[in-house]
Amino acid sequence: MALNHDDRTKMREQDPQERIKNFDEVALGYTEEEAIREAKRCMQCKTRNCMSGCPVGIDIPGMIREISKGNFKEALMILKSQNNLPAISGRVCPQETQCEKTCLLNNVKGKKPIAIGRLERFLGDLNIELAEPAIEEKKDKKVAVIGAGPAGLTVSGDLAKMGYDVTVYEAFNKAGGVLVYGIPNFRLPKDVVEREVNYVESLGVKFVYNQVVGRTIPFDYLREKYDAIFIGIGAGAPRFLGIEGSNCNNIYSASEFLTRVNLLGANEFPEYDTPIKILDKVAVIGAGNVSMDSARVAKRLGARKVMIVYRRSEEQMPARYEEYQHAIEEGIEFHWLTQPLKYVGDINNNVKSMECIKMKLGEPDDSGRRRPLPIEGSEFTLNVGMVIEAIGQKANSVLETGFKGLKLNHWSCIESDKDTGKTNIEGVYAGGDIVTGSATVIEAMGAGKRAAKAIHEYLDK
Amino acid sequence: MNNKIISKNKLASKIYEFHIEHDTIPKFYQAGQFAIIRISENGERIPLTIVDAKIDYSRFIVKCIGKTTYKLAMMKEGAELLEVVGPLGNPAEVDNFGNVVVIGGGIGIAPILPIARALKDKGNSLTVIIGAVTSEQIILKDELRKTADNLIITTDDGTTGEKGLVTERLEELITNNEKIDRIWAVGPTVMMKFVSAIAKREVIPCMVSLNSIMVDGTGMCGACRVEVNGEMKFTCVDGPEFDGRFVNWDELIKRQHQYTEEEEKALEHFKKEVGDLSWL
Numbered sequence: 001m002a003l004n005h006d007d008r009t010k011m012r013e014q015d016p017q018e019r020i021k022n023f024d025e026v027a028l029g030y031t032e033e034e035a036i037r038e039a040k041r042c043m044q045c046k047t048r049n050c051m052s053g054c055p056v057g058i059d060i061p062g063m064i065r066e067i068s069k070g071n072f073k074e075a076l077m078i079l080k081s082q083n084n085l086p087a088i089s090g091r092v093c094p095q096e097t098q099c100e101k102t103c104l105l106n107n108v109k110g111k112k113p114i115a116i117g118r119l120e121r122f123l124g125d126l127n128i129e130l131a132e133p134a135i136e137e138k139k140d141k142k143v144a145v146i147g148a149g150p151a152g153l154t155v156s157g158d159l160a161k162m163g164y165d166v167t168v169y170e171a172f173n174k175a176g177g178v179l180v181y182g183i184p185n186f187r188l189p190k191d192v193v194e195r196e197v198n199y200v201e202s203l204g205v206k207f208v209y210n211q212v213v214g215r216t217i218p219f220d221y222l223r224e225k226y227d228a229i230f231i232g233i234g235a236g237a238p239r240f241l242g243i244e245g246s247n248c249n250n251i252y253s254a255s256e257f258l259t260r261v262n263l264l265g266a267n268e269f270p271e272y273d274t275p276i277k278i279l280d281k282v283a284v285i286g287a288g289n290v291s292m293d294s295a296r297v298a299k300r301l302g303a304r305k306v307m308i309v310y311r312r313s314e315e316q317m318p319a320r321y322e323e324y325q326h327a328i329e330e331g332i333e334f335h336w337l338t339q340p341l342k343y344v345g346d347i348n349n350n351v352k353s354m355e356c357i358k359m360k361l362g363e364p365d366d367s368g369r370r371r372p373l374p375i376e377g378s379e380f381t382l383n384v385g386m387v388i389e390a391i392g393q394k395a396n397s398v399l400e401t402g403f404k405g406l407k408l409n410h411w412s413c414i415e416s417d418k419d420t421g422k423t424n425i426e427g428v429y430a431g432g433d434i435v436t437g438s439a440t441v442i443e444a445m446g447a448g449k450r451a452a453k454a455i456h457e458y459l460d461k
Numbered sequence: 462m463n464n465k466i467i468s469k470n471k472l473a474s475k476i477y478e479f480h481i482e483h484d485t486i487p488k489f490y491q492a493g494q495f496a497i498i499r500i501s502e503n504g505e506r507i508p509l510t511i512v513d514a515k516i517d518y519s520r521f522i523v524k525c526i527g528k529t530t531y532k533l534a535m536m537k538e539g540a541e542l543l544e545v546v547g548p549l550g551n552p553a554e555v556d557n558f559g560n561v562v563v564i565g566g567g568i569g570i571a572p573i574l575p576i577a578r579a580l581k582d583k584g585n586s587l588t589v590i591i592g593a594v595t596s597e598q599i600i601l602k603d604e605l606r607k608t609a610d611n612l613i614i615t616t617d618d619g620t621t622g623e624k625g626l627v628t629e630r631l632e633e634l635i636t637n638n639e640k641i642d643r644i645w646a647v648g649p650t651v652m653m654k655f656v657s658a659i660a661k662r663e664v665i666p667c668m669v670s671l672n673s674i675m676v677d678g679t680g681m682c683g684a685c686r687v688e689v690n691g692e693m694k695f696t697c698v699d700g701p702e703f704d705g706r707f708v709n710w711d712e713l714i715k716r717q718h719q720y721t722e723e724e725e726k727a728l729e730h731f732k733k734e735v736g737d738l739s740w741l
Contacts (some may be wrong), residue, residue, distance in 0.1 A: 171679050173499070173544050210546045212679050216485045238683045240693065247688055247712055249719045256682035264676070265503060270730045273505035273528055274676075275723035349715035396680045397698050401551075 008115045009038035016329040020299050023185045023267065026326055027091075030122040032070070039068035042114050045104045050116060053102035055446030056089075058082045060099055060116055067119055076123045077130060083120075084157035085150070085196045085445065088179060090121025091188050093442045094320050125192075133203060136163040141459045144169060144226040146213045149177020150441045151232030151432030153200050154448030155455070160203035162456050168205060169222070171212040172263065175200075177234055178433075179441070181263040182255070184293050186300070187323075190262075214402020228427045228455045231403070231414060232448065235433035236396035240389055241285065245343030248351040250277050254284075254294045254390035261297055279385030282306045283354060285340060291390040292323040295332045298388065306332050307382070311339040311359050316369045335382075337361070339374065343387065354382045392438045399434070413437055421451030429455055464542040467518050472600045475525040475741050476568065477534045478512075486511060486519040486547045492555060492575035493670065493702055496521075496547025497678040500532055504543065508675045508697070510572035510647075511548060519547070522571035522600065525741055528727040534741050549678050550701045554668065555579040559642040562634065563609075564590045564627050564656055566648025570600050572670055573647050577608045580645070586610050588639075590630045592648075596621030628655045641665050646705065650714050657705030669705035671696045674717060687713050 012028040013019075019026055030038065042064040050060040059078050066075035079086050095101075095117035103113030143159055145152045148170035156166045174180050176193040201207065211217050213233075222229055238253030240246050257276070265272035282298040284291045287310035295306045308327070310317060313336045317324065328334075337359040344353045358378035361370035395412040407424035409415045414423055414430040421429040431447030433439055465482040472478050486496060495508045496519070507529050513520040525531045536542075553576050561580050565573035570591045581587055589609035593599045594617045606612045613630050614622025623630065627648070634641065644667040646656040653669040660667030673685035673696040680698035687694055688709035694700065732738060 171546075172677070210544050211485065212546065212549065215549050215679065216489065216547055218489060236679070236681045237695075238681070240683065240686075242693065246693065247686055247709075247716065249716060253683040256676055256684045259676055259682055264505065268503075269723065270727045272503040273727055275505075275720050275727070277719075348718070349712060397695075398680055401698075 006112050007041070007110065008112045009034050009041075009118075011115075011118050016331075019186065020296075020330050023300060025189050026186050029125055030118055032072070035067055035119055035122045036070055038115050038119060039064045041105070042068065043104065047104055049102040049104055050099040050114070053098040053100070055098065055442050056082050056449055058120075063123070064114065064116070064119060067123070072123065072126055073128050073130070076126060076128055079120065079123050080130065080133075082449075083445070084154055084200060085124075086120050087124030087192045088150070088188065088196055089442050089445065090117055090119075090124045091192070092179075092183060092440075093117055093120075094440055096321060098442070133161055135161055135203065138165070139163040139459070141165065141227045142167070142225070143228045143230065143455060143459075144222045145230045145232065146222070147171070147177060147232040147234060147432075147434075148175035148197070148207065149232055149234050149432060149444065150179065151444040151448040151451075152177070152230065153197065154445040155230045155232065155431070155452045156205040157200045157203055158449060158452035159455060160200070160205045162452075164456075164459070166205045167226075168207045169211045169213050169217065170207060170209050171233075173209050174263070175207055175209075181259045182290065182293070184258065184262055184297050186296065187293065212398070214398045219403045223428070228429065228459055230421070230448075230451055230455065231406075231423075231428065231430040231434060232432045232444070233396070233399070233434050235393035235413070235438050236398070237394050238389070239392045239394055241340060241391060243340060243342050245345055245351065247349075248343045248345040249349050250279060250351050250385065251343060251387045251389065254286075254290045254388055255393065257294055257388045258290070258297065261301070267297075267301055276301065277386055278302045280304045281384045282386045282388065283340075283382060283384045284308050284388045284390055286310060286390040286392070287312075287317040287319055287334075288390060288392070289319050289323055291388075292319045292327045292332075294388045294390050295327055296330055298386075299330055299332065303386070307335055308332055309335045309338050309340060309354075309356070309382070311337065311372045312369065313337055313361060337372065339372065341379065351384060351387055354384050354387065356380055356382055393433070394437070395434060411437055419450060420454035421447060422454060427458065464545045466536060466538050466540050466542070469536070469538050472522065473598050475534070476598070476600055477523050477525075479521045479523065479533075480518045481521065481542065481545060482517060483514075483519045483545055483547070486545070487514040487516055490514040490519065490548045491552035492579040493553025494548035494550050495678075495701060496545050497549060497675065498533075498542055498546070499544040500529060500536070501543055504532075505529055506544075506676060506678065508549075508672070508678055508701075510670065512571050512574055514548075519545075522568070524568040525738070527724045528731045531728070531731065531738055531741065535735070546678065550697060551699075553579060553645075553670075553702055555583055557583045558585055560588070560640050561585045561643045561645065562588045562590065562631065562641050564592075564631065564644065564646040564648070564652075566592050566627055566646075566652040567594070567598065569646075569648030569652070570605075573645065574601055574604060574608070576645055576647075577605060581608050588613065588634065590615065590627045592616065592627035592630075594618065627652065628659060631656060631659055635659070635663060643668070645669075650710065650717060653705055654710035654714070657708065657710070661706040667705045668702050669708065670701045671703060671708070671713065672701075672717070673713065674719060687716070
């Protein structure tokens, strides 16, 4: 998080005072000139360290080389050969901890790594007609993919290109999973997701919406109908702190809050039927990307004071630095080293305040981060009208009731091989958050890629 | 699957019965389960209990309460709902218990029909108590009469059956030393609360089907969370049935009123658009 000189080509952004009044995208992308200028900063080093930081193994130096020459179509072809969804990963990948982290320029004084994510996004957004992707000869094998999120879309796209007959079962009415119900439009516009989904559809993948496998359709029913199954249902249940008063009114999980707005249009109530509360003092618990998203949505809904409350300090915050910066610019307040102890409701059970305690940092814990410890006697009260808990997700209990026979690990996630996605049931593969717990979009895409390869090897036997 | 309304019948003032074409509900439905419906692109997702399902349709009975249910009631035969997701939730835990009392209040009479039938199929001896404000609002009495060994009807105004509340009839059965092995109750939350209180006093298991506010209905958001036996449960995936003796009713009632203001606003907005709705 060093604040020294940044020699990277800046990306234009909407002015903070304007953007808190709309849901349009904050970052505006590179122009062709800007992209070329940024690409020319690349040394085209022999080490190609950036590639080792990419979960889907994109030929990043090759892509940058073509951009620097203005050969955008060639660059896009290199990108798309490894990544079906570049406009998405270019926006939401934590590049600073992946490809950009391993860029050699990090070691050069006065230099910052190449803005690989911005270049990827630039290519993903180009309206270039690529030659139809080569689809191999149709194979007489059917694959069901459960969940149309990042893992499922990747697996389906890759298998369809290999000639398999792929059907995706999606619980919601739209494809994209967390990309549509979770990440707000100002960070990932919904038409970008739609375009990438259309691309997967153009490869011949069929989508069946509003089907919750394990509930509306039994898992065994799919097992009989398909030669292989991929489960990419995400970590589909919210975690709550579970402190006293958790069931007070106006306490939301981030999933509920974001789904109401992103998927169901609650920000346009009453034109849209789904309501959302717009209250003055909003506390968001947790400091990950989902917390930043929730806080910034609350701000856009008109909340006057939005606070992020986090039990650790700024240095341990899991959110991307860029999202944190955006949140600060938009006037979000931060309460570091603060742990809620209990919620207090009024006579109607509407939350009115939150009792908190100040924390200090102790020795590192299992995550390697310094463990937060309560400071005795430091309790205080924070007045709030609404709380959004954004402290992560866990596996949906439907997994236990609806997917009988599937081996789960002790976090109740699916146990699957990390190189192939293979589960304990023959022909059944899994990947993404339902295996790893809450992780990133690109890691889910990486798991999808590996599973597609493994499913192909299995079916091609 | 096109979610087409095959037929629509008015059962009472503001209460409509729908038969809706569906793929998965008829195949996999069991008594006690529900569906999440959304009528149109800007619509909300609401849970509706599935009353019955045969070959290629599912049956719903809906009371006009908020904008979505009014809008649904105005839809015509042949029209299509945008989304019908189901069956969702756990099936009713039906078994041969012996003597079972099934209680339905108001629109809650509809969801008890499939449960009563399933209990009868298991060989239980069945007393069904149904109640409503007035005789016109007593629905499904012929079907329930065929299913129940004993059907008791109550109305608040005494226009049909006995004047009074369903809980009074339950107390009467207890006073008469009727053997009751299990109770089922579906209806207004306050009714379920009082039936559960009686069940708790008499130490009789009492299954209730909760009508918490839901968003996705698949366990993803936690909007429908409810405290049961001191633990946080999600109505959509852990329920919708729980033993009412252990439900934190007062909290649930307050949670159900979270959006009263918004619901009224939406309905007002809708009335401005479509005009008078009293004819429904």
